[in-house]
Amino acid sequence: MPAPVLSLYAASKSAVTSFARTLAAEEAKHGITVNVVEPGDIREKFVDREEAARLPGKNPTGRAGSWEDIAEAVVFFASDGASFVNGQSLAVTGGLLEAYEA
Numbered sequence: 001m002p003a004p005v006l007s008l009y010a011a012s013k014s015a016v017t018s019f020a021r022t023l024a025a026e027e028a029k030h031g032i033t034v035n036v037v038e039p040g041d042i043r044e045k046f047v048d049r050e051e052a053a054r055l056p057g058k059n060p061t062g063r064a065g066s067w068e069d070i071a072e073a074v075v076f077f078a079s080d081g082a083s084f085v086n087g088q089s090l091a092v093t094g095g096l097l098e099a100y101e102a
Contacts, residue, residue: 013038020035021034021087024087025087028086033077033082033086034086034087035077035086035087035088035089035090037070037073037074037077037092038089038090038092038093039065039070039092039093040065040069040091040092040094041057041058041059041093041096042064042065042066042067042069043064044064045067046067047064047066047067048066048067048068049066049068051066052064052065052068052069057094058096059093059094059095060094060095061094061095065092065093065094070092073090076090077090
């Protein structure tokens with residue numbers, strides 16, 4: 001859904017996702033997977049998950065996100081367990097669907 005004053009933000013996010021999906025299709029034959037991690041609003045960049053859990057968040061989980069939440073998504077995509085996951089986007093947002101909901 002469009003949101004006022006976020007047109008360039010939305011366009012850039014769409015471009016990254018489109019690029020990644022195209023690259024994923026092109027490089028799959030070489031055993032290379034390409035995926036996208038969509039970080040949510042991580043306001044406190046240096047707090048761990050335990051500390052973030054004590055901070056309120058404006059998302060369905062009700063808690064703030066942490067760098068660990070994002071890092072573990074990246075580690076998953078880089079793992080052997082994700083070798084058949086290709087061209088996907090993973091929103092690590094605490095359940096927010098749109099950037100302007102926060």
